[in-house]
Every structure is written in C-alpha cells, then in structure tokens.
Amino acid sequence: MRTWTPPELPELPGTGTVPKLFNTATERMEHPAIPDGKALLYVCGITPYDATHLGHAFTYLTFDIMQRAWRDAGIETVYAQNITDVDDPLLERATATGVEWRDLADEQIGLYRSDMYRLGMLPPEHFIAVTEQIDEIAAAVLELRERGFAYSVPTENAAGDDLYFDTAAAERNSQWRLGDVAPYDPELMRRLSAERGGDPDRPGKRGPLDPLLWRAARDGEPRWESPVGPGRPGWHIECSVIATGALGGAFTVQGGGSDLIFPHHEFTAAHATALSGTPLAHAYCHAALVAYQGHKMSKSRGNLVFVSKLLDSGADPSAIRLGLLTHHYRTEWEWADADLATATRRLEAWRAGLVRPCDDPVLAATVVQQLRAALANDLDTPVMLATLDAALDRGVDDPAHIADAVLALLGVRL
Incomplete structure (x- = not known):
C-alpha cells in the first residue's frame, strides 16, 4: 500500500544515546536488543473508519519520536504498520452509513495518510493492508491447524466452522505462555477479552480466552476462498503474519496503544511464536489512552477530536x-x-x-x-x-x- 512522503530530518552534530524504554511485558526499563545497528519496529495501524483522532495521533507520535531517537543515536530503523481494512467495526459502520465497505476503508485510509503527512510523521517502509495479505494469513492458519494449535467450532448459518487458536496447546508446545506480554490476572484477561473483540462465553471453545483465527463465511460479509475454507481472518493472526513477513521474528519493538496489550498483542505474540518457534519481539511499548470530555476518546462514544478538522481550521x-x-507517552491524560x-x-x-x-x-x-x-x-x-x-x-x-x-x-x- 502506498505510504506518504517523509518529512525533513536534519542531521545533527554528534550522536544521541540509544533510548531506554519501558517494556510492558517485563514491567522494566530496558534497552531492547538492536542487532547489527538496525531497529525493527512494528506498530498496529488503524481500522479505517473515523480516522484520524488525537488518540491515534498520540500513539503514532510516540513511535515517530522513538524512531527519531534511534536515528539520532546512529541506528537505522525499519518501520512496519498494518491497516485493518476488513473488520467487524468497519463493516458495521459501512452498513449503518450505506457505504460500500471498501469505499469507506479507502476514503479513511486516504484521510489517515494525509493527516500523518501534514503532522510530519515518519512513514513506515512497510505499510500493509490486511486485504493485501489474505493468502499469507490463511496459509498461517492452516499451518497452525496442522500443527495442533487450532481447532474447529461448529457455526450455524456459515459456510463451515470457525477456527480458534488453542491457548492450552500453545502453552504446552511452544515457548509462549499466557501473560508473556500482558502480566494480568485471569479475571482481568477474561473481562478485557469480552470488551475488546473476544468471545469468552462462546459455546464449543476449549478455553474462554482462545481467540478466533478464521471466521467462516456468513451471508452478506466479505469472504475469501482459502485452504481453510471461505471466510476472513481473525484480528490477531493478521498482525502476526504482517509483522513477521515485513520484519522477521524477534524484532526490536512491538508498539501500539495500551488498549492493545490484551488480548491483541498477547495473542499476536502467541500466534507468531507457535508458527516460528521464536518470540515475536524483544520489547512491547504502549502509548497511554487520551480522554476528552471526561471519557477515553472512542468511536462508540463519539467524543473524538479529529486531526483533519484541527488542521483544516488553520491549526x-x-x-x-x-x-x-x-x-x-505512558501517562493517561485528557485533551481540553x-x-x-x-x-x-x-x-x-x-x-x-x-x-x-x-x-x-x-x-x-x-x-x-x-x-x-x-x-x-x-x-x-x-x-x-x-x-x-x-x-x-x-x-x-x-x-x-x-x-x-x-x-x-x-x-x-x-
């Protein structure tokens, strides 16, 4: 996918110091491993509807500053970012507004790209939409199933069964353990799963936290033919495949907003480790959430401050x-x-x-x-x-x- 033109970045005399960063997974300040003087960064991108608000901007600015620090310290950076251009919230918004989902995604991706350029953000070298990687994601799901890390859940009114990741099998047979990224207690994990796209109470699952890998095709939904049946991918496996495809395994930093720590980054790491046998990243860094009018900025609440509107008003x-x-970047705050x-x-x-x-x-x-x-x-x-x-x-x-x-x-x- 086309990215945006990079901003001017003057070279300064001397060199800076490699930054010490807070690693969410270990809850410690660390210097993430940077082999061969090249820092590899993956940041989860937007789901393209209602882009780009200041909460998004705060997150992407965090990792823009991180790259500037690395570069000033003489470190080469390689930056990858995805776009979740097929997902339930996008489809729901398209239905509610009467817009074809691809048209809505294209419009919002264009707006996001423009906002990032106007704000002077460093662009990713790899800017990849989920819909560009469906074959690779489906192949990864098939591999997980063949290796015993996935199982079927019968599904009514669908063209086959849904496929889920077997958390217990991954803990038995891979290096990953639940809590490697998100050091939370099980009760909190279950609550966050329910709030953030999971389905812990779905009948037929082996474990309540097991995440969806492949959603079997339903009427009226986008679908792709694949070796695991017609349908579309789950959320976490998308980033596992896109991140490792762009950067390889054990890259420097996996980044995003703090609302992605669990379940998204936990299971992105789980899938990648089960597939490759190596950890996804050396460190996990997260930007705090931004509030407005007393609540976290959210699409569901509608309390969003849009970058494009600020810029268009002359800011x-x-x-x-x-x-x-x-x-x-790690402190929650409220925009006034x-x-x-x-x-x-x-x-x-x-x-x-x-x-x-x-x-x-x-x-x-x-x-x-x-x-x-x-x-x-x-x-x-x-x-x-x-x-x-x-x-x-x-x-x-x-x-x-x-x-x-x-x-x-x-x-x-x-």
Whole structure:
C-alpha cells in the first residue's frame, strides 16, 4: 500500500544515546536488543473508519519520536504498520452509513495518510493492508491447524466452522505462555477479552480466552476462498503474519496503544511464536489512552477530536505536536479545547525566543545535550519541552542549531 512522503530530518552534530524504554511485558526499563545497528519496529495501524483522532495521533507520535531517537543515536530503523481494512467495526459502520465497505476503508485510509503527512510523521517502509495479505494469513492458519494449535467450532448459518487458536496447546508446545506480554490476572484477561473483540462465553471453545483465527463465511460479509475454507481472518493472526513477513521474528519493538496489550498483542505474540518457534519481539511499548470530555476518546462514544478538522481550521501542525508532546507517552491524560491555544502560544514563544537578542545566551550545544538525555530516558518529551522553554526564554547562541535539533528530535518546525 502506498505510504506518504517523509518529512525533513536534519542531521545533527554528534550522536544521541540509544533510548531506554519501558517494556510492558517485563514491567522494566530496558534497552531492547538492536542487532547489527538496525531497529525493527512494528506498530498496529488503524481500522479505517473515523480516522484520524488525537488518540491515534498520540500513539503514532510516540513511535515517530522513538524512531527519531534511534536515528539520532546512529541506528537505522525499519518501520512496519498494518491497516485493518476488513473488520467487524468497519463493516458495521459501512452498513449503518450505506457505504460500500471498501469505499469507506479507502476514503479513511486516504484521510489517515494525509493527516500523518501534514503532522510530519515518519512513514513506515512497510505499510500493509490486511486485504493485501489474505493468502499469507490463511496459509498461517492452516499451518497452525496442522500443527495442533487450532481447532474447529461448529457455526450455524456459515459456510463451515470457525477456527480458534488453542491457548492450552500453545502453552504446552511452544515457548509462549499466557501473560508473556500482558502480566494480568485471569479475571482481568477474561473481562478485557469480552470488551475488546473476544468471545469468552462462546459455546464449543476449549478455553474462554482462545481467540478466533478464521471466521467462516456468513451471508452478506466479505469472504475469501482459502485452504481453510471461505471466510476472513481473525484480528490477531493478521498482525502476526504482517509483522513477521515485513520484519522477521524477534524484532526490536512491538508498539501500539495500551488498549492493545490484551488480548491483541498477547495473542499476536502467541500466534507468531507457535508458527516460528521464536518470540515475536524483544520489547512491547504502549502509548497511554487520551480522554476528552471526561471519557477515553472512542468511536462508540463519539467524543473524538479529529486531526483533519484541527488542521483544516488553520491549526499549525507543530502546535498540534506540541499539544501532544506535553504529556509523557505512558501517562493517561485528557485533551481540553484550550490545549491547542496553549500549545500555539508556546510555539510562538519559542519562535520569538529563537531570534531574541541576548547578552548572555545559553549554549545551543548544551541544550541539545539536555534534549538528547531526556529523549534517552524513555522518550521524556515533557522534560524536553521544559528545557526548550527555559533556553528560548533566555536566548541561545546558535539559533539554527536549536531549530535543527527541535525539528530532528521533536518534529516541530521553528
């Protein structure tokens, strides 16, 4: 799938420090393994309806900043992202609005691509839609079934049985164990499964948490012919196949929003490990959720703030980035309507400070060193912003160096 044009990324003198990141799976700060100086990143993409809201933007900005930190440390990055362009929520929205589901997906993917470009996000080298990988996903499901990691559940009004992943078999016969990615208790896992696309109470399943691998064709739904019967893939196996196909096994970081920790990232890892015999990723990093009007931004609630509407109303993309970067990526927070104006004032103050005459300026090289240190400490953007507030309020000796650093490390244009 076509991606978007990359933003300008100035090269800075010297090199930064490889960032230490919080690994959700181990609940520790770590340096994920980066063999051969190449960091491999996979981030779960959108389901293309109601794109792109600020919750999406906060997540993708997190991993944009992560890549900027790696690159500044002299590390090559390879970034892969999927698009879940066939899924129940998309189909439901298409039905409700009377739009053909492919047309809705294409429209929203185009809008997302435009939003990411306008916000100056680094594009993925691999930008892959689920519908582009149906054959590969079906082949993986067949392999799981043949190796004893999948089983059939009889299904009424369908062209065959649904296929489910056998969690217990995977724990017995692979390196993966339930809780490897999401260190949650079983009761919480069951509740999250029910809330996030699972069906723990479905009759005929061997285990309540067992996730769907292949949904047998139903009337009125998209279907593909496959060696496991007509139908379409389940959610987690899609990312397992797309991620490992693009990056191989045991890549550096699996990323996404914190609502993907369980069941999505847990079972994406389970499927990939059962197929390959190796772990999916060295580290799992997650961006916190963003609230608005007292609740998490969600399509079901409708409390969304859309990037395109902010940009079309005249908002500076750098101000939107600053409004998001004010918050550490692992801290839940709430967007307020006044936040954009606050971020715009900060941006204007920085731009004014960059050209302000000063008898005792701060050394730009010292400021950049401080920015790099904060970035290396689990992408601490609030500290980076505070550092720049102080420096640009006083004045700096080399404005061009600061402007390049802010653009390279934060994607903010001064």
